[in-house]
Amino acid sequence: MSKLGNETAKAELGRATWKLLHTMTLRYPEHPTQDERDALNSYLHLTSRLYPCGECAAEFQELLTKFPPQTGSRLAASLWLCSVHNEVNERLGKPVFDCAHLDATYDCGCGDDPLTSTMRSPVPG
Ligand code: FAD
Numbered sequence: 001m002s003k004l005g006n007e008t009a010k011a012e013l014g015r016a017t018w019k020l021l022h023t024m025t026l027r028y029p030e031h032p033t034q035d036e037r038d039a040l041n042s043y044l045h046l047t048s049r050l051y052p053c054g055e056c057a058a059e060f061q062e063l064l065t066k067f068p069p070q071t072g073s074r075l076a077a078s079l080w081l082c083s084v085h086n087e088v089n090e091r092l093g094k095p096v097f098d099c100a101h102l103d104a105t106y107d108c109g110c111g112d113d114p115l116t117s118t119m120r121s122p123v124p125g
Contacts, residue, residue, distance in 0.1 A: 010053050017051070018085055023108045025077040037071040044069050063087055078102055 048064055051057040063084050070080035082099035
């Protein structure tokens, strides 16, 4: 793939990943259980290890060490992710996003069904 093609693919992967992560934190429980907190924390750390773009993965791992995930509530998790994304934006010379606009930007069309029921019970073996 050409350098331009690589950059385009990396950017598409980045946009898709940020969309998933922001939508996830905005659907995260307002009052998570310890199990839900552990699940989000693990998800973020595993993503940082397995993310397919190597330089992005390394940067994400550094950010997780410097700014440990805030999993205590939906608001805390969403604002934490917004500020981590802004750290990446600044490094890449992109505009800083106003975190007050998160709710309006990320609507998954998932209705009001509670996320907790799907988060709580892992499918047995
Ligand atoms: P993106 O940054 O992908 O953002 C998509 C949309 O999200 C924006 O259009 C805006 O509407 C919204 N948005 C922007 N900022 C925020 C925010 N703070 N909170 C909520 N919403 C926001 N690329 C590299 O070249 N080098 C890297 O090291 C690198 N590291 C990355 C690390 C991670 C964990 C991820 C997920 C991606 C990384 N990327 C990296 C990709 C990069 O961040 C962008 O996704 C990519 O460059 C496309 O940028 P974009 O301008 O389309 O907007």
